[in-house]
Amino acid sequence: MIDFLIGLFLASLIVALFTSRLYRLLFWYSLNSLTLGLLALFIGEELDDKAMLITGIATIVIKAAGIPYLLKYLSQKFHLVRQIQPEIKVQYAIILIPAILVFTFYLSEPITHMIRSGSNDIAVSISSLFLSLLLMMEHKNVAPKIIGFLCMENALFLLGITATDGMPMLVELGIFFDLLMAIVVINLLLHKEEANQ
Amino acid sequence: MIFYLFTILILLLLAPLLLSFIKALKMYLLFKKPVSVFQGYRNFSKLMQKETVISEESSRITRVAPFLVLSPLLVTMFFLPPVVHGAFYVSFVDAFTLTGLISLSTFFLMLLGLDSASAFGGMGSSREAFIAALVEPAMVLTVFSVSMMAGDLGVGQAGVNLAMHFPKAHMASFLFAGISFFILLIAENGRIPVDNPETHLELTMVHEAMILDLTGVYLAIIETAASVKFVIFASLFASLFMPFGLQYAAPAAMLLFVLKLFIIAAAVALIEVNTAKLRLFKVPNLLGIAIVFAFLSLITFYVLGA
């Protein structure tokens, strides 16, 4: 089940790379976050770790529902461009993504022996980090970049949840706080943009 | 001691004679009516009686320089090798000092040339500087190699040593040194092919140009200096490169020495008759030959083993 979710996580991210519409992108992102949340819940109840459960719920509420909605609202408010064409050609992307996956597995090969939950999780999260970077670099407009950044956050969480069975509560809350802060700042920046225009 | 002073006196007296001897010989060889051998003394006495005209453009230098041109050469006279066996001589003074003294007199001569703001003076000094600069290294190297062969850096001592036991082992380097020194003798004394002391043509003027504006006593002093310089070089050549006859009794040795001087003078005259004056910018080639020979003599000396 967990592996399935991880797979789903990765898949949603990869699909997000190919979308050329903003709302579609938001949808994929929320799906991505949803899988992350579910992952947290499952692992949490597997090791009955309260903190993990809270994280999972928070993730689902904030990331899967809240932020996508907020972004959609903002994009409507400030008329952001919805037509987002990936800069990197599809042909390249097709080669790149598997290459990244292979590389990350090769990278995490020496650590297979050590952590309980296996090195594949680390591999997957690193690759998702790279993929979200890819997402950032293949778009010019602001909105997809923000989403890329959020995906990166997700990758972090994935790492935190799977590889290390959850970080200290404090840290996770702090990360959430910063995320909200980021959204606020983004909001302000967009405001200014309007003011300038 | 007597002989020492006597030799110096003789040389001083011989100095003008030698130069006018060269002149006479040249004229004779050119089928002209030769001047008297004593022309030099006549000129000297004549100049001593004339009044001195001093250029008003010139400065204090003109009044001092002539003496400073002559005096180093006179001092040099005291350091020459002996001509008579057992006579006193200053053994230790080395080549570098001698060259230095001669350069000192040249230095003031050049200043003299520049002092009377005439174009000719400047030209003369400039050329003299050029030649002197090239002569210096050859001079040092040559005398260095000779004193190597003689086994003493002091010139006087070197002369004696050479005369006492001649370095047969190093004949080659001895010869090379001789050649280069002879070239230097010509260059330093401004004889053809480097410079022509007779004419006042602009092309040929080196020494003459510098003293163009001197008259009377000053001119006499400078002329004397020139002749003394020639005598110094000649006697150096005589006692370093014709090192024989020192063992004879005093008068014979002295005569022999004077004879040597005249032979050298004759050689110079012959060369002057048979070669044309070189262009100024060809002179370095000649001096180059001197330098090369100096190097050669040193190197052969080393290679054949000291």
Add this chain to the structure above:
Amino acid sequence: MFQFDTLSLVFVALIVLGAVPNLFYSSGYLPHIERKAHYQLHYFTFILSMLGVVVSANALAFLLFWELMSLTSWQLILTEAKEKKTIDAAKFYFIMTHFGFVFLLLFFLIVTDGDLETGFASMHGIAAKFTYPTLLFFFMLLGFLSKAGAVPLHVWLPYAHPEAPSPVSALMSGVMLKVAIYGMFRFLFDVLYPWPLEWGIVILVIGSLSSLIGVLYALSEHDIKALLANHSIENIGIILIGFGMGMIFDSMHLKVLSSFAFIAALFHTFNHMSFKSLLFMGAGSVLHQTHTKNIEKYGGLIKAMPVTALTFLIASVSISALPPSNGFLSEWMIFQSMLGSSHLDDTSLKLAIPFAIFALAMTGGLAIACFVKAYGITFLGLHRSTNAKHAHEVNFLMRTGMLLMTAVVLSLMLFTPFYIGWFDEVLKGLGHLSVYAKIFPDTVWNMHSVAVHGGVVSPLVLLGALLGVTALLMFAYKALKVKERIHHTWGCGYRTSAKTQYTATGFAGPIRRFFNWLYKPEEHLCKETLAGHESKFSSSHYEVHVKPLFEASLYDSVGKAANVLSYWVYRLSHFEQTRYAAMIFNLVLTVLFSYRIFAHEFSWATFVLEGVVMIISIKVLIIGDKK
């Protein structure tokens, strides 16, 4: 922190001897400086820092004072920064000295194991343990020679020294360069002691080259201070020749000769300090009266400023190594030590050293020519410009400075044995043999070369003889009561005027023409011919400029290289504006890859694979395809 052994003290003495007359001179010069506070602050700091360098006992202090010295001298050059030339010169000087500092720093860091408080004494052990002593030697050499201005690090000298105010250029050229020589003495003896033969040869070659090149470019100069600066290069070269001979003898186990050569080098160091300071002071006074450094604009100044002329003459005789001056004596010693090379039992070396002798002799000859030019054109003949016409003797303080420096020169000439004894002490302190007894075996009158059958010179006797004979002649002249008449110069009947006399350019003409292959001069000749006549012309102007070979070849090309490089870096670094994400992506990729390969297990296959992958991803992600 500080130490006062004989070497330090001797150099302290050198600095004091150089600085005290300079103080008078500079206080006389002060009224003509605008930024007085700036000037004086840096002036005194400069002197103090030089003292600090020679007495400091650990690397930290040494470097601190060294850098302070550079800083202050740089600021002093900028004291009267009016035109671009000065500013560029200052910049050039500062970067060169910093370049040297880099190597010094490395040298010190290596010989102190990174702990700069360690004293010089304990450095020797560390240096001995170091695997590549020659590396150390070259670091030190570059460090000090860039300050001393030896070929090929000499190019800044003719630019920097002339632009400074005259007292400062006297200090820089006379004293600061010697501080570098001090450094060589200190660290070659204390730290790097047993020297391989090659080191000595290297220094000897550098010395010979510097002496020749210095004097040659001095001859081609029209700027009197630049001329003197070039002569500093030459004299540093001569000092280095002595130094190199000393090292060679030492590594050939001829200790006596080596001490002799080192003493000669030290002696010449002192002499150069004295007469070069004096010359710069004289040049300064002339400049101060005529407001130009161009030697062509002088002439006939001996009538206007007799004191300057006299002191300048003495200094010129001394620097041209004419007997019986002190310059002659030190060069004589260096010559003698070179002639001592006949004792070497290494034929190839024996055959090589005559070339150094040749270089030194040639230098001597050219130096004479150059100073006849400098003195003759400046002080003799007719004034070549109105400024020169209206010049008059400088104020009392400046005169005092010059006279004091003359006294120093003369003292070096008269009390040679005393000074030699001193230098002998130094060498004893540095663990070499004492040769004073060999140089002055019986009396102080005769100065012996320590080589077997070496030559002898008796400075005082020579001096006495010369003075005596000259006096005698002049007395005779007086006794003759010759009639004298003052009249214009005859000059073959041509009208003599300021225009007709020889210029400096003309004077150096033959020599310049002979060394054309080296100078590659650029000549400008413009001529107003009358009605197309070749020979008849109303006015004509000829000038020739020589750009030093090294600058043209070495320095300019370095500058060009830097420019090109920076241009490309600039272009590359602008990718980040648009493609930062991709750049970071590739960066992380590379780093992780390298860690994986180098830190975990290395195999060429994976290494090559990484290379390929990186290239592809950079091409695809950063560079993109052509529009």
Add this chain to the structure above:
Amino acid sequence: MMLALLIFPALMMFAVSFFKNKKAKFLLPVTSFVILLPMVKLFMLPKPYALWGSYLVADRLDTYVLLVSSIVGIGVTLALLTLEKHVRVSGNAYRRFYRFFAVFWIGLIVSILANHMGVYWIGLELATLSTVYMIKTNHTSAAHKEAWNYMIVGAIAISLVLFGIILMYASAKPVLGEDAMQFDLLLAHAKEIPSPFLFEMGFAIATVGMFVKMGFFPMNLWLANIERASFYPVAALFSGILESAVIIGFFRFSKIAMEVNYSHLFVFVFVYTLLTIFIVSFLIFRAKDFMRLFSLSGVEHMALIALFWVSGGTFAALLHFGAHAFLKPALFLSTGVLESNGKYRIAGALRGYVGKRGTMFWFLVSLFLLAIISLPPSPMFFSELYGFGAMITVAKESDHMLAMIGAILFLLILLSVIFYRFVAVYQSMKYEGKEEEKHVYTSEIFALLLFALALMALLLPQTFSYLRGIA
């Protein structure tokens, strides 16, 4: 208790920044002057001093950094007093600036004092996000663009840092469990980490994040552009304070990495910094305006500090850090003055400052300019001597000595390229161009004086001994 004391001024500032009336304009600087006092108090306290459990622990290192930062903060505030005299800034923006300055300050205190990777990261993120807004106080489209730029790049960098942190955490968790995020414990148990490779991977990623944030290769110019676009006090804050928050993180991580595997760490950092300095030196060689010049040199100095630190020259690194933290803001503030009269022209920028204030100004600025290229008696002179000393010692122990020495020589050559450029700039500022009347305000003079005094304080033997004690 102490923590509250530390945070209090910032909170007050935050509160005051909402007052609309005129008083706020004077209240704000006053509050921001207060920030120094608790720092001093903290400085006096015995070390290590636990402020908040094991999360915030004050030791010698971070109190030093904090003290330096607060002094810089005060200097910047002083300069802010006359901001509107130089540039157009609305009172509203002014207050906002202070509001986010407060946030920034809190984040900074947290991240610097943190003894816990996570907490450190949170603080850093807070500081970063707040600076984004500070950039925006300047109402230009350039500023806007740069703010977005900073937002995105900063976000990437920060995320990388967190990613690395989590990896390190993961690597250490089997040994330490939940406490694997505490620096001191990690340092103590670094040797027992089961998978050094995982840790190193984490360290590498985190370091790349931090280096990008400090503007190392390949992101050399983005900081420069941001500082150009925003008001000069922001630039001062960046170079003086924010980078110190980043570098202290680097200090802590690298300390642990040293324990794990020294040679890997050293090679990695050495190559990276060498590359950076190579690029930066030639960028400086071409730099045409003050802002870019100074921010690039800031990058260079940060690289040097990192290099000194990893090569064991703790003292050198800290001294250099302090010197840079004082010098760079001072230069940026003076840049504000220089550019406000007579735009980006370098030639003659220092001329025409007459009167007591003017003379003082140009004198101080030239002092700073000459100090930044580490001419004696600047602290940087000593720090570089010691730092390179440490590097040489490492080189002598390593088994590729010649290569290392060559690399160090190369580094020194690059530094002298920078040196050359700065000398050129200084000379043309002081001696070229034409003279024209310019003016400067007292508060700025005070700011510069403050920095100058701080620099001198760095040279005191007590400071030296204190810094030596930190190692």
